[in-house]
Amino acid sequence: MSSRPDVTPRAPARPPRRPPRVWLRRATFLLAVLILWEGLASLGLWPDYIVPAPTEVLAALLDGFRRGTYSVGIIGSLVRLVEGYLIATVVGLTLGLLMAQQRWLKETLGMLVMGLQALPSICWLPLALLWFGLNPKAILFVVVMGSVLAIAQATEDGVRNTSPIYLRAARNLGARGWQLYPYVILPSALPSIITGMKLGWSFAWRSLLAGELLYALPGLGNLLLMGRELNDMAQVMAVMVIIIALGLLTDQLVFGVLERRVRDRWGLLRR
Numbered sequence: 001m002s003s004r005p006d007v008t009p010r011a012p013a014r015p016p017r018r019p020p021r022v023w024l025r026r027a028t029f030l031l032a033v034l035i036l037w038e039g040l041a042s043l044g045l046w047p048d049y050i051v052p053a054p055t056e057v058l059a060a061l062l063d064g065f066r067r068g069t070y071s072v073g074i075i076g077s078l079v080r081l082v083e084g085y086l087i088a089t090v091v092g093l094t095l096g097l098l099m100a101q102q103r104w105l106k107e108t109l110g111m112l113v114m115g116l117q118a119l120p121s122i123c124w125l126p127l128a129l130l131w132f133g134l135n136p137k138a139i140l141f142v143v144v145m146g147s148v149l150a151i152a153q154a155t156e157d158g159v160r161n162t163s164p165i166y167l168r169a170a171r172n173l174g175a176r177g178w179q180l181y182p183y184v185i186l187p188s189a190l191p192s193i194i195t196g197m198k199l200g201w202s203f204a205w206r207s208l209l210a211g212e213l214l215y216a217l218p219g220l221g222n223l224l225l226m227g228r229e230l231n232d233m234a235q236v237m238a239v240m241v242i243i244i245a246l247g248l249l250t251d252q253l254v255f256g257v258l259e260r261r262v263r264d265r266w267g268l269l270r271r
Helices: 020-041 056-068 069-101 103-117 121-132 138-159 164-172 179-214 219-229 233-265
Strands: none
Touching: 020 056, 069 103, 069 121, 069 138, 069 179, 069 219, 069 233, 103 138, 103 219, 121 138, 121 179, 138 179, 138 233, 179 219, 179 233, 219 233
16 A cells, blocks of 8 residues: 655744844943933933033033044053053963963962952052052053953963863874963863953953053043043043943954854854
8 A cells, every 4th residue: 555645735934033133232222221311311310510411421522532632542541551461461371371280380379369369450559659650660560460360360270171081182192291282272271261361351441540540641541530620520421431432342343253253163153
């Protein structure tokens, strides 16, 4: 007896629902924040010099860029930030690798690094002023100390958390000693290292602004100080908006790209 093929009509497959675009969600959220901010400012619960409206902050932004003060402040802060962060990255990666490789360094220097991480970066400023004097080198030292510890700790954790299976497989293929680092250990520790570098960047920002608030240098921290001294909250909030925008741009264009590439290489990206 021959079997007849199943000719029962089937419902057409529904196309997968596409989630709303990220930029649309973000734009909607920012619009809601601005509307809420404008509503609170229009209620008159606080004076304008305490809670300025978004339009006043926008006017302060446009005026600051027109006069060039914000452009000079951004360039001055970014130069010091990038310089200190690069030094902190090199030193932090080196310390992290050494602490992960040498047990005695982990038990001695690692304990010191762990303890110093609880120390706010602003605590380094008095020492920096005594050691380097009232000059930009003191601010640079504070930036380095603010970010180097997070990078070192994340690097050491990433290296130590390398799967033993990877190490055994590499040794079976003939890899020995430092040959394991470029081919096995560092690729395995890369997600943790990137996370540490991202944290180090945010800590470097905080250290830089704390230093610029106490020492008059052309930078965003000095603009915040001037806004406070002049009782101009519109300028203070405008500078805060600039700092937030720079942080988001760095996260999206630098660290976000690195994280996506690593996740794609590890097969963790959602298709």
